[in-house]
Amino acid sequence: MSDLLDRIRGALVGLKMPRALEALDHTLQQLEKGEITAIEAIDTLLSEEYPTRETRRIDVALRTAKLLPAKTLESFDFSFQPSLDRERIAALAQLDFIRRAEVGHFLGPPGTGKSHLATALGVAAVKAGKSVYRATLADLIDALSQAEREGRLVEKIRFYTRASLLIVDEIGYLPITTGGANLVFQLVNARYEKGAMILTSNRGFAEWGEVFGDPVVATALLDRLLHHAVVIQIEGASYRLRSHADLIPEHVRANAPITPPLPPKRRGRPPKTNNGASDH
Ligand code: ADP
Numbered sequence: 001m002s003d004l005l006d007r008i009r010g011a012l013v014g015l016k017m018p019r020a021l022e023a024l025d026h027t028l029q030q031l032e033k034g035e036i037t038a039i040e041a042i043d044t045l046l047s048e049e050y051p052t053r054e055t056r057r058i059d060v061a062l063r064t065a066k067l068l069p070a071k072t073l074e075s076f077d078f079s080f081q082p083s084l085d086r087e088r089i090a091a092l093a094q095l096d097f098i099r100r101a102e103v104g105h106f107l108g109p110p111g112t113g114k115s116h117l118a119t120a121l122g123v124a125a126v127k128a129g130k131s132v133y134r135a136t137l138a139d140l141i142d143a144l145s146q147a148e149r150e151g152r153l154v155e156k157i158r159f160y161t162r163a164s165l166l167i168v169d170e171i172g173y174l175p176i177t178t179g180g181a182n183l184v185f186q187l188v189n190a191r192y193e194k195g196a197m198i199l200t201s202n203r204g205f206a207e208w209g210e211v212f213g214d215p216v217v218a219t220a221l222l223d224r225l226l227h228h229a230v231v232i233q234i235e236g237a238s239y240r241l242r243s244h245a246d247l248i249p250e251h252v253r254a255n256a257p258i259t260p261p262l263p264p265k266r267r268g269r270p271p272k273t274n275n276g277a278s279d280h
């Protein structure tokens with residue numbers, strides 16, 4: 001008996017199950033007194049350990065995946081975004097698209113919850129044990145360019161193809177050089193039909209030629225990114241601006257700033273300096 005107990009203790013130490021080890025004696029006493037059944041004893045020991053370990057695993061995976069601050073589907077207010085089909089998001093949250101190596105696109109103006117939904121799906125995937133990585137397109141291109149300069153491009157692309165879900169956020173905000181577009185193409189090509197992606201963009205596909213600075217590369221990219229794809233278009237108001245809607249001019253609200261606003265034009269002559277005259 002004591003040999004057996006020593007072996008169990010040794011195994012719990014080896015398996016790094018300190019909480020179960022700590023609970024062992026008490027659980028055995030309860031078992032001997034007939035207060036719990038054998039199956040309950042096993043359950044007690046495992047549930048001392050598992051939730052803590054699972055929480056830790058998820059914390060580490062979320063950090064590694066760059067999914068912090070984490071978002072959830074439960075915290076998404078669907079009533080704020082009536083154009084969005086809740087059922088389609090729920091279907092994505094089943095995560096079969098990851099197994100099928102499909103591409104999910106979230107399109108819409110700024111503040112409509114594209115990044116929130118992409119992150120929430122990433123978090124759900126991490127909880128389900130999938131490997132996930134998230135980056136903005138700008139960061140991705142920076143990392144790929146740097147790797148290329150250092151002769152490590154193949155490794156870097158391999159790194160980005162390893163995750164079963166790659167989230168590429170913020171396509172369309174920043175201009176991309178031809179070199180950058182080519183690197184993105186290499187990455188997309190490497191993942192094509194092998195790994196799932198979620199992309200978010202404030203620009204329609206028709207504008208990708210402009211976004212990637214090259215219509216040929218954009219066409220080749222879209223060819224792969226739309227082959228097995230789910231496209232979710234969000235048409236609505238910015239959640240960020242919801243409490244300031246009255247401060248934003250109607251034409252901006254209706255047609256959220258897809259291109260940055262031009263700097264205000266100065267009318268008339270530039271103000272003279274040192275003449276004491278006011279501009280009013
Ligand atoms: P986008 O990526 O479309 O520009 P985000 O997903 O970053 O917008 O949303 C901006 C902020 O508003 C985030 O903090 C996000 O969590 C929050 N948010 C956006 N839409 C909703 C919503 N419908 N319900 C709850 N929070 C939302």
Ligand code: MG
Binds near residue numbers: 170
């Ligand atoms: Mg965003």
